[in-house]
Amino acid sequence: MLLAPSSFAGENRLAVKRSKKSTKRGTRRPISTEGVEEPKQRRRVAAPSTNGDGHAEDETDDSAADDIAETNGEATDDAPTKGPKRRATAQSMAAKQRDISVSEFFAKNRHLLGFDNPRKALLTTVKEAVDNSLDACEEAGILPEIWVHIEATGGDRYKVGVQDNGPGILKKQIPLIFGKLLYGSKFHRLRQSRGQQGIGISAAGMYGVQTTGKPVKIISKIGANKAAHYYEIQIDTKKNEPQILNGRGEGVEIPPGKNEQAAIAKHEIEWEPQPHGTRVTIELQAKFVRGRGSVDEYLEQTAIANPHVTLHYKDPDGESRDYPRSADRLPAEPKEIKPHPYGVELGRLITLLHDDPNSTVAQFLTSTFSRVSGQVARKICTTAKISTRASTRRIGRKEADSLYQAIQATRIAAPATDCISPIGEELILKGLHQVVPGEFYAAATRPPAVYRGNPFQIEVGIAYGGQAAMQHVTKELLRELIEETDARTIRQFLIHTFNGLGSEAADRILKESKLGTRQSPSGLKPKEAETLLAAMKGVNISEGQSMEVLRYANRVPLQFSPASCAITQTILGTNWRSYGLSQSRGGLPKGPVTVMVHVASVWVPFTSESKEAIASYPEIQKELRLALQAVGRHLGTYIRRRLKVKQQSDRRQIFLRYLGEVATAVSEINAVDRAALYDQLLSVAKKRTADADVKLDDRGRPIEDLAELEKAENVLIVDPTAAPAAINRAPTEPETKT
Amino acid sequence: MAKTTIRRKRGAVAEAKEVAAKLSPRDKKTMGSIVGLADGVVVAAEKRKDPAVDIPARTLSNVRYSPRKGIIEMGNSTNRRQLFDLAQAKAYMRTMLVASGCKKLLLQGKSTSLRGMYYMLKHTIEGTKENTFDDQEESDTIIEDVEVLLGSLREELHLYAQKKGDLVGNIIINDSSYDIDCSRMGSGGYGIPSIVEPEVIKLDPKKCDAKFVLHVEKDTVWQRFNEDRFWEKQNCILTHGGGQPTRGIRRMLYRLHNELKLPIYCVLDNDPWGYYIYSVIKQGSINLAYESQRMAIPDVRYLGLRSKDFERCQLSDSVKIALNDSDRKRAKQIANYPWFAKKRDWQREIEKMLKNDFKLEVESLISKDISYVTEQYVPARLEEKDWLD
Structure with a gap:
């Protein structure tokens, strides 16, 4: 299926933008007729474009750029009669005018696809490969299991290998999918999917070839007893055609059986033994980082929004991290719809x-x-x-x-919205619970709505109390953790063991406990361990921490341009103070909170081609606000309740603290039975504090029962230490391999 | 709520009775009120009510000046202290601790200092890092609370304060069955104990030659008088209280005045502080109003220093000490006390000081001559009967 350039002109932002430019430049042509009349002729710009024209040409062929003689050879009917000397004739210029291949265009403009710098190139490569794998698995109805392996190969080069357990790709399709830009199945239909254009993975391969000269290596298997196909491909940027490098241009077939693994290994590629699936390996110039905008972050966030996916990740430092699936059900298959x-x-x-x-x-x-x-x-x-x-x-x-x-x-009914497949409240809770440490989770899935004729649906999840786990660690557990860890210093131990604990908080704990930064955990004396524990419980680590925002579009994490995104803007515009969080004007709320927002749509309105931020349609913002408020209300109930419980227990604590002393003193004076007196005083104390339990909250409303909140389907309250994501135990659990 | 009775340990009761038999009648009364306090807690707990105690308020608003008796008396208002009140829980606990500490002292027939009591009761509360007391001041105020609560005096609780004042003069005091000849005390004098009750100190009119008592404000002035053998020359008893006189000293003066019929004269600094010392000796203090009855000496006289002494004694400018804001404020406050308000001499005295806008210490008289105060000033005032009442 080759791309028909005119097919989705109106929708494609690339084309829209370009068309605007060309009109600015003074093209008088009516905006649309061209696409109708001569679509094939104008296939200059590879990007699908009806009315996009000379802009790309200008960029690639600067010498021909001449404002008077428009590049597309149109007659310049209003050319001034007196003017500078003509430098070229229409004929001489026509000689230079030629087709531009899509791949040439993107090779020059790789920033449009997210390859602006080595750091982002690595992320984009992983992202495109993983997104493709997930789309393929889901379409085939297979519970996805993905292996991501990044390896440093010296200098600033990295080898990225991504494998899935998907349906595999037919032999003849492999070169086209990985070696041709704008080749794919997702562009022509209006359906919720991760990828949209079919540029990503082949562009990643192209970038790899350009920066390292190494071809893209693909191995794919469609059945347990079928031969695996192995290809080494590079893209011919001039023609936008794949070039197969191995097996005399035919690729290599690896027969199934006992020797399969050995045969694969001979080609110096890796393969997790699977009956079917695809592995793509790209070597590229890149930079591996951690933190914001990193591969780590992308995979973690992907795991949250895709709880039905198992991820295995091995980073260049040789450390592996597994995100096992928390749901064994595939999301409902999104339906393809006709445009509205x-x-x-x-x-x-x-x-x-x-x-x-x-x-x-x-x-x-x-x-x-x-x-x-x-x-x-x-x-x-x-x-x-x-x-x-x-x-x-x-x-x-x-x-x-x-x-x-x-x-x-004309009044036309809103489009059917059953074409959208949301993650669902239950799975959002599972996903968040699996990855984000916390004690309270809530989720809200809004009913589908419509913007500009496109159905969309908003989902929000919230996790609260990220670092509570550390403060609930018992003495025994801490001792176990200290024994298990292989961290060299206590600081390292703290950061690695307790998820969500930053280095700053770790330093504060160390300062509080007066332990040396370089002290090793194994040499910790029992007394020191106790002071460490006390410090862990005493230090307010959430101080200065602000809300973590995870943005998703069709289950794909958005990691860049938060400020221009409708999601961030709506979160900033929500009053979180009424939900028990502190928030300074125009800032993110403070506290150990993580919010994930998922915008699912058949067509997600991105602000730019690089798919980094969602445009602020009022309809979308309204739905976002309602969803955020829904989870906010639950959070507010929980926080207020917890605060109340804490105050009550503080009160009780104070009374209890002194009861013993009073009972002792009284029994010393008049020789009553101390224990009996204590018990009676205790019951009075309980009665007294229980009276306060039914008091109204600070707004004068009766405080809802936490049990009631807990019963709600879209809320999850857990013992913070029980959250699987809270504590990293040194010996990882045995891998669950299917 | 079901009422349940808390059992008493039988053995303990018997033991308590046995010990009680050995107690003096006064101690028995004190013991009775302490046990009553504890029983109140048990009764409240059985009824599932808040244990609470009503402590008479020790504030200016709760004292009354009785012009007839010439002393300050405590009013009837009380402050309720509850166990189940966040702000009062700790104070309540401390009150009970002090009561139990006093009971121990009574049982063992021993007494201790305020500081000793503080250490006796200070410990870490089980299961916490909190101490019952962190500072002696905390226990001191609670002890005063317990005194008013039980209606017992400090010495009845077997507590004493730090010894502060000294005494010298023509008197023989029987202290713990030893006769002490206070005319043979050398330069140090006889330290007035904190507890000067008849059980400890016995006064005998036959053994007293002195005709009056001269009380001076502080040790340094007292030294001057003692060195000049003032008490010998004037045949008197010489005391000092080291600033604000403690209860022991006030009680001693009271007994000297009432039992031996000796007039008391004071030589104090001419400043609000000195006036207030005189006021406390004369009418009693606000804080310890409940003790005025047995401590206040309405007949005590104020010899000096007077506001007019600067001119009268022709002192040099260098001895003036300028009044500060708090002095002025305090002076006006004192002038408004009901027991000063109707005394024209005192109003004039205070007015004069405020007009002077400086204060004078007794030591300022030394600028005239080292023994000016003992050889001229005081004898002349006594001669002229020039004093304030």
Whole structure:
């Protein structure tokens, strides 16, 4: 399936942007006719483009850029009669004008695809490979298991290997998928999926070839008894065609059986033994970092939003981290839908009309769009003053325009929203609980809504009390952890063992406990361990910590440009103070809170081609706000309740502390039975503090029972130490291999 | 709520009775009130009520000046102290601790200092890092609370304070069955004990030649008088209280005045502090109003120093000490005390000091001559009967 350049013009932001530019440049051509009249001719810019034109050409062929003689050879009817001397003729310029391959374009503009710097290149490569694997597995109905292996190969080069247990790829498709830009199955349908254009993985391969000269290595197997195919591919950027380097341009077949592994190993590639699946290995110039915008972060966040996925990750330092799946059910398969009339722009409408030349306008409307019944189609036609039975072939630019206006003026039902497959509250809770340490989790999935004719759905999850685990560690557990750890210093031990504990907090704990930074955990005396424990419980580690925001679009983490994203903006605009968190004006709320926000849509409105931030449509922002408020309310109840419980227990504590002394003193004076007196005083104390239990909260409302909150389906309250993500035990649990 | 009775340990009761038999009648009364306090806690617990004690308030608002008796008396208002109140729980616990500590002292027939009591009761509360007391001041105030609560005096609780004042003069005092001839005390004098009750100290009019008592403010002035054998020349008893006189000294003066019928004269600094010392000796203190009855000496006289002494004795400017804001404030406060308010002489005295805007210490008289105060000033005042009442 080769890309028809005109197919999705209106939707493709790349094209839209370009078209704007060209109009600015003074092209007088009507905006859309071109795509209709001569789509094939204008395949200069590889990016699908109806009305995009000379812009790309300008960039690639600077010498030809001339403002007077427009690059596409159009007659310059208003060229000034007096002017500077002509430097070239239309003929001489035509000689330089030629096709630009998609791959050439992106090879030069790799920042558009997320390869701006070595650090991001690594992340993008992993991301594209993993996203592809997940899409493939889910489409095939296989519970995904993914292996990610990053290896330093010297200098600033890294080898990235990503394997899945997916359905595998047919032999003849492999070179096309990995060695040709804009080749894929996802672009032409309106359906919720991770990838959209089919550029990613082949661009990553291209980047690898460009920076290291090493080809992309793919091994794929479609069944236990089928031969595995092994290809070494590089992209021919001129032609946007794959070049197969091994097996005399045919690839290599590795027969199944006992010798399979050995044979694979002979090719110096890795393969986790699986009946079917694909592994792609790309060597590229990159930089491995940790923290924000890193591969670690991407995989962790992916694990949260995809609880049905098992991830195995081995980083260049040789450390491995596993994210086992917490749900054994695949998400519901998203449905493919027809576009909604409101979401279609004029240019696109014309294209669609052109693609369907043999029907009447009414037929065209009902069959092409969703939610257009015969009645609605008639209404549109009447408003547009076009006969319902007019042939689509007869519809010119002018009629198309009035049809477009008519569509906007007609009331059409919102599109069906069952095409979206949300993660679901239950799985969000599971995912968060699995990865983010905490004591309280809540989730909210909003009903689907529509922006610009595109259905979308917002989901929010919240985790609170990230570092509570450390403060609930018992003496015995700490001793065990100290024995298990292989960290060299206590500082390291703290940071590695307790997830969510930063180095700053670790330093504060060490300062409080007055232990040396360089002291080794194994040499810790019991007394010192006790002071360490006391410090761990005493230090307020959440001080100065602000909310962690995890953004997702169609289950893919968004790691860059938080400030321009609708999600961040809505979170900032929400008043978290009423939910028990402290928040300074215009800032993120403070405290050990993690919020994940998932925007699922058949077409996610990104602010730019690099898919880093979501555009602020009012409809989307409204849904975001409602979802955030829903989880916020639960969190507020929990925090207030906890605060109240704490105050109550403090009160009780104070009384209890003195009761013993009072009982002793009294029994010394009048020789009553101390224990009996103590018990009675105790019961009075309990009665007294229980009275306060039913008091109203600070707003005068009765405090809801925590048990009630706990019963709610979208809330999860756990013992912080029990959270699997809270404490890293040194000997990792035995790997669950299928 | 079901009422349950808390059993007493039988053996303990018997033992307590046995010991009680050995107690003096006064101790028995004290013991009775301590046990009553503890029983109140048990009764409250059995009824599932808040154990609470009502402590008479020791504030200016709760004292009354009785012009007829010429002393300060305590009013009837009380402060309730509850166990189940966050702000009071600790104080309540401490009150009980002090009571039990006093009971121990009574049983063993021993007495201890305030500081000793503090150490006796100070310990870490089980299961916490908190101490019952962190500072002696904390236990001192609780002890005063217990005194008023039980209506017992400090010495009845077998507690004594630090010894502060000294005494010298023509008197023989029987202290713990030893006769002490206070005219043969050398330069140090007889230290007035904290407890000067008849059980310890016996006064005999036959063994007293002195005709009056001269009380001076502090040790240094007292040294001067003693060195000049003032008491010998004037046939008197010479005491000092080291600043604000403690209860022991006030009680001693009270007994000397009431049992031996000796007039008491004071030589104090001419400043608000000196006035207040005189006021405490005369009418009693606000804080210990409940003890005025047995300590206040309404007949005590104020010899000096007077505001007019700067001119009268022709002192040099160098001895003036300027009043500060708190002095002025305090002076006005004292002038408004009901027991000063109606005394024209005192109002004039205080007014004069405020007009002077300086204060004078007794030692300032030394600028005239080292023995000016003992050989001229005091004898002249006594001669002229020039004093304030």
